[in-house]
Amino acid sequence: MPIDRDKALSADPAVREIHWTTRDVLLYHLSLGAGAAAATDPEPHLTFEKGLTVLPTFALVAGSGISAGEAPVPGLEMPGIDVDLRAVLHAGQDLRVHRSLPASGTATLRSRVAEVWDKGRAALIVLESAATGPDGEPLWTTTTRIWARGEGGFSQDPGPEEHWPAPDRPADTVLTTATTPQQALWYRLNGDLNPLHADPAFARAAGFDRPILHGLASYGLVAKALVDGILDGDVTRLTGLAVRFAGPVVPGESITTSVWRDGPPADDGTERLLLHAACPERDGAPVLTHATATVRS
Template sequence: MPIDVEKVTSAPPVRAAAVWDDREVRLYHLALGAGVPEADPAELRYVYEGHERGLHVLPTFGVVAGGSGGVGFQVFDLPGVDIDLAAVLHGGQEIIVHRPLPAAARGTTITRVPAVYDKGKAAVIVQESTLLGEDGEPLITQRNHIFVRGEGGFGGDRGLSERLRAPDREPDLVLEIPTLRQQALLYRLAGDWNPLHADPATARRAGYDRPILHGLCSFGTAVKAVTDRLLDGDVARITECRTRFAGVFFPGETLRLRVWETGDGYRLTATAADRDDAPVLTDARISPGPPSPR
């Protein structure tokens, strides 16, 4: 079996360097669609290193810090994992923020696989990574669920099915966010080189008529939108964010974001407005802390 569950879950954590500077931060934000309008101070804080209040860093940058394509995506280098990238989808993501991310650092990632779940027709690899700052203390901890089609049925634990359903009422905010046709090509520069997001032949082999956008790009775009509209751009307020990737999104489509304010923060969903609101993100939440000191 391409996934040796015992071998991968018992493997020692993988440590790797994660080095980044403000250029990578700015490029990441541009790949999310930041910088429009180009003279708007609210946009320049994400893309201009000379901004008067310093360069803002979204916490979602932490999962691509150092050009790894995702703090946790060293899973493909772990013993016991030999899978076809065309069979892989990102099922879900959770980010716990311990402290704000710096615009430049020489950090370290520590990655392990605590579980592999058997979903019948697929396996789900649960991957946990912690990004440490230069002082050796955690910046973020992230967990992602890697959905591998065709690798289930091995008799393992199915895992819990934790859902965060949207409130049964009209949303408090609806946003329509256009994307670029080349957005996946831009986002690949963050380090996720999966050809599913660039190569038409790979996309067809995976069952799509053209390359799809990275789920983390859609999620980062949604987190930025909520931060800008509801948190006054205060990226340091975000203490946790999470989502389930419910469907594909194609570059060039319009992302329709619905947001509900709740007692524990904000719930949100995202759909493809161009395809009859086909689901893109579900079970999503952003948890903010108090405003940062000015």
């Protein structure tokens, strides 16, 4: 079915209620390696329910984990868009948190197609979701970019060019994050049960030697590295993270994240960081590119 851009953009938002528990948050943190050095630093603010704080990237799995029951099969079917999942790639992710996330709670999630760009041989579908708490105040906003191969040709508008100011100097900080061989098996329990991350035969059929780590797992690992390495372990200081997904990580490999400070803090006390994440075991192959983080100074 060809993409109908006008129909997609004019459709009413999909609205659903989501909920999560402390158990969901603990599992999410453990799936990102929290408490790995438990003998010396068990990271109780991430691994123990008393005084638990929430990594902001938990927003991307809230409502889809173990407390939500059996996770739905991933899909991309909505008004004006009916895309073959075999042609779909998660191209980019942007998260903005408007206040600290509670360790358990409920929210109303409103999702819509924000834009559809015609890239010729592919379509770039931009999805936006906004969560509000029971008090009606915003919790977080996400923008997800989906690359749909073979779905172009529906308009003449490729969309704006996105500029990322690549630094021409050494990074101010380089953070290294190890992954474990079972990292993807842990992470999939947050709700994404795609067999690409667990089934060796499925992974080989998809062109990989073995199952790969979820893109959002790499995203969460980089967020945790920023909190640990730059923000003194304070999860509330990370308020935004935008990336392009550039390449996979095999569980057991590591991620090096180069960080550049992009000028002085703004008047509101926030600071922008430029990021580039790569895999050193594969000669620095990029993992996350065109990345920026917003942090409180």
